Amino acid sequence: MVIEFSQKSRLLQEQLTAFMNKHIYPNEGVYIEQQQALADKWDSPPVMDELKAIARNEGLWNLFLPESQEGAGLSNYEYSPLCEIMGRSPIGPEVFNCSAPDTGNIEVIERYGTEEHKKLWMEPLLNGEIRSAFAMTEPDVASSDATNINLRAERDGDEYVLNGRKWWTSGALDNRTRIFITMCKTNPEAPRHQQHSMILVPKNTPGVSVLRSLRVLGYEHAPCGHGEVEFKDVRVPASNVLLGPGRGFEIAQGRLGPGRIHHCMRMIGVAERALESMIVRARKRIAFGKPLAEQGVVRDAIAKSRCEIDQARLLTLHAAHLMDTVGNKAARSEIAMIKVVAPSMAHRVLDRAIQVHGGAGVCQDFGLADAWALSRAVRLMDGPDEVHMDTIAKLELRRELSEKPW
Incomplete structure (x- = not known):
């Protein structure tokens, strides 16, 4: 490539x-x-x-x-x-x-x-006038299996009535947030992947309550933050359903592919900056009579980090190229691979950078501790590593191979 x-x-x-x-x-x-x-x-x-x-x-x-x-x-x-x-x-x-x-x-x-949705919500978002939240994960079910999502939305005339609870709703606490895109169950009797829908829920709708913020390894990430949200008899127009009832999974797949690319490239940027910080620190800091840059263990950390960052970047660019040329569905294995590889790589590079910085690495002076906590959380965002690994393995096992590869 x-x-x-x-x-x-x-x-x-x-x-x-x-x-x-x-x-x-x-x-x-x-x-x-x-x-x-x-x-x-x-x-x-x-x-x-x-x-x-x-x-x-x-x-x-x-x-x-x-x-x-x-x-x-x-x-x-x-x-x-x-x-x-x-x-x-x-x-x-x-x-x-x-x-x-x-x-x-x-x-x-x-x-x-719809055109109305775009006028009401997309245009202000594009102008940076408001912010939004995505409500998918739930505290009472294993949301790594998205078919478990159980926030109920029942049709009542021209409205849907929502009841349930979400958490890790990014952007829920931000005072600029005006709209939630909410994954909910609209038809429990439908086939497994047609039970759910995505519905636009304005944050100020009666019955929507942000219960608390959730810290990521101690970091609150204000003003965006991550919230636990309760929906209690929340009424929204039936026209707020995106694409149509039962098409929530279809929308999720369209949303999460590019989102995973974005997460991974941001993590590569974080890792690159961590490596630069590691190098600067190693050049300046003296230990046991010589700069850290002359210590073999530090050189090993720098070399490993360089190799791993470049490997992750190449794999991510390959996945992006496939998404553009053959589509998200055909690139699903590569998308799953980068979601496993990039955050884990960033986590390792940041850990090495923290180690080279010593006590300074775990305080607020260099930003490494905050970035380390974020990189660990990204291994759970948009699905944990294990789910993506399972996807990769299933696709590998479906490949047509010779009965005697050797």
């Missing part, structure tokens, strides 16, 4: 890198200081709106949309290196209106929503 990007993609890579160096990295500390000073931690720090305005003015906005006039018109392959560059910073993706869960939610509404 030859790595070659279009001129458009290469130009955007250069623009993004320059923007990150000039605006994002210098303001990471400002963002944290402002966030800590807010009266309500679920509000957005003012610097975020300032950075968004600059990014939009420079045309670095909604880059993730592949086929929309509102976006850059990039393929998954062309967008992948941009996602990596933005993912190097915890505040990067949002500045360019390219952060989860909004990216996936916008794509869902664009593909499967």
Whole structure:
């Protein structure tokens, strides 16, 4: 596979890198200081709106949309290196209106929503005026098997009535969030993969209650956050069902493929920055009479990290290329592979970087501890490693092979 990007993609890579160096990295500390000073931690720090305005003015906005006039018109392959560059910073993706869960939610509404849905929710999301949440995982069932999802939505005339509970609903606590895309069971008697639907539920609908925030290994990730949400006799118009009743799994597959690519490329960006931090630290720090960079064990950590990052990047770009050329369904094995490989790789690289930094690595000074916690959580997002490994194995076992390969 030859790595070659279009001129458009290469130009955007250069623009993004320059923007990150000039605006994002210098303001990471400002963002944290402002966030800590807010009266309500679920509000957005003012610097975020300032950075968004600059990014939009420079045309670095909604880059993730592949086929929309509102976006850059990039393929998954062309967008992948941009996602990596933005993912190097915890505040990067949002500045360019390219952060989860909004990216996936916008794509869902664009593909499967009505013109009214697009006007009400997609346009404000594309403009960065509001944020959204994705409500799928539930506390009372093993949601790694999505057919277990049990939040009930019953038809009552021209409305659906929702009852149940969700958790790990990303964006639920953000004061800018206005809409939830909610996976629910609409017909328990239908075939297994036709029982569920996705319904648009405005956050301010009576009966929607955000019960609490959920910390990721101690980190609350405000102002976006992850919430536990109760739906109690929540009434929404039947027209809020996306694509039609019983088509929730169809939508989920369309949403999660690109989302997994985005997660993986962001993780590669995080790992790349961790390796750079490891190298800088190793050059400067003296132990046992010589720099850490001259210690064999540290060199081994650097070399392993370089190999693993490049391997993960190549595999992810290969998956993105297949998604563009043969489609998400044909690329499902490669999508599953990258979802296993990239977050695990980032977790290992970050662990090595923390070790090289010593005590500094586990405090807030270098951002490694926060990134380490996030990388561990990503191994569960959009399905745990074990589910993806099972998918890969099943597809391998279906291959037609000679009865005597040797």
